[in-house]
Amino acid sequence: MDVVDLWLLEVAMELPTPLHMLAEPNPHVALHMPDDPRFTREELCERLSFLSERGFIRIHEMPDGLEELYSPEQISRAIDARRPRSYFGYSLTPEGGAAWEQQARPDWSRYVNAGEEPTPHGAPDAWVIEAASLEAAEEELRFHETLGDGNQPVHASKLGEELVPWQVTYWKTLPRGYRLRYTTVPVARDVGRMMAAPARAPWFTRTRL
Incomplete structure (x- = not known):
């Protein structure tokens, strides 16, 4: 995993994260993070797809949608698919949490x-x-x-x-x-x-x- 992957795991460490917040002009402000990696939308979708395919995150409709997304194209469409009471987001799996812990060494x-x-x-x-x-x-x-x-x-x-x-x-x-x-x-x-x-x-x- 590279620095973008680790940052994306850190973002969702405490709570599942809406995809559209990652596509804001300054996502770190919307997410209350110190900074962000300055990725393009294409790069963002590719990294989310990488993490999803390897079982580190689940990308699905919030709050409890069962359908999971894997491809960059699906993820890009999902970023814009906001509805009055639901949206697409991602959450860590136990494997993703363990990968974050290995790097972050939380106390x-x-x-x-x-x-x-x-x-x-x-x-x-x-x-x-x-x-x-x-x-x-x-x-x-x-x-x-x-x-x-x-x-x-x-x-x-x-x-x-x-x-x-x-x-x-x-x-x-x-x-x-x-x-x-x-x-x-x-x-x-x-x-x-x-x-x-x-x-x-x-x-x-x-x-x-």
């Missing part, structure tokens, strides 16, 4: 998945953190508490549970993890604190472009 003990959960209208804002340990989850909550984003965690609302096994991503499972749920109350945003928040230390080696 899953430091991986944290955190975000806001949908709640009924009028209910307090709810958040969830998943991490390899209670300590890592609590550290993430403390980070949220000091971030100044306008959502102040309520410690009395914390509910934790052990995850055995832990479905870390859609393709990766670990023997054990921890989930922490909590609610927040609105406070004034502190833009200065948000801007001064320290950068997260990388938990895997990014593809060098």
Whole structure:
């Protein structure tokens, strides 16, 4: 695999990725990546086809389409085939995940998945953190508490549970993890604190472009 292949695996490492986002003028911006390999559409379709034929990714209609695409021509047509409630995208297979791990050497003990959960209208804002340990989850909550984003965690609302096994991503499972749920109350945003928040230390080696 070359650098483009590795970059494409990294893009879909956490979530399946819509094909049309790869065809944006600056795909790294749409995908929240540091940079992109500056490929042409033809090159993109060829690399996706290469990965699909070798079983590293599945290219299919999202969210649950069963038909898989393999040829560059099929993939090129699929990039433009956006519908109101569906689109074509790609996801890593376990083999693709293992190929990414071999290059990226992730430290899953430091991986944290955190975000806001949908709640009924009028209910307090709810958040969830998943991490390899209670300590890592609590550290993430403390980070949220000091971030100044306008959502102040309520410690009395914390509910934790052990995850055995832990479905870390859609393709990766670990023997054990921890989930922490909590609610927040609105406070004034502190833009200065948000801007001064320290950068997260990388938990895997990014593809060098």
